[in-house]
Amino acid sequence: MKVQRYSHVMHLVSKVEGKLAEDKDSVDALMSCFPAGTVTGAPKIRAIQLIDDYENLERNVYAGAVGYFDFSGNLDMCIAIRTLFAKNSTVYWQAGAGIVADSKPELEAKEIKNKSAVMINALKYAEVIDEDSGN
Numbered sequence: 001m002k003v004q005r006y007s008h009v010m011h012l013v014s015k016v017e018g019k020l021a022e023d024k025d026s027v028d029a030l031m032s033c034f035p036a037g038t039v040t041g042a043p044k045i046r047a048i049q050l051i052d053d054y055e056n057l058e059r060n061v062y063a064g065a066v067g068y069f070d071f072s073g074n075l076d077m078c079i080a081i082r083t084l085f086a087k088n089s090t091v092y093w094q095a096g097a098g099i100v101a102d103s104k105p106e107l108e109a110k111e112i113k114n115k116s117a118v119m120i121n122a123l124k125y126a127e128v129i130d131e132d133s134g135n
Contacts, residue, residue: 008114026075030065036079039063039096061085062094084119091129093119 001014020029040063041047060083067077084093095115097108123129 006118008117009111026069026073030075030077034065035063038098039079039081041099057094059094062096082115082119084123091123095119 001012004011004013018029020026035044035048037044037047040051061080062083064080065077066080067075069075082093082095084091086092093116095112097103097111097115099108120129120133124131124133
């Protein structure tokens, strides 16, 4: 595990490797990991129920898997923890924060804003959105 530093946030990053059981393939491995506990919470089933009850937007690609399968059955995936898409001249972005028992709502909101800042600044720089958007 290592710390990766970015302009607005830091992340703990680790590489996970393992050997599949003979009756399993890379699709089985991927399916066993999603939805990922890092974006649902624990216990997973109850956390997913709460997400369904309280989140008023679809997650779409957010919190899903992004990566590839190769022709030999290998895969390399990551979790889409910040996403951006455009539809009908509207740009949407999603980011989140991990809520735990002692979370402070104002700090979690600040974390989400920090995570979104890179996408918002890139859109402003490219003149896709105006300076007043995304605040």
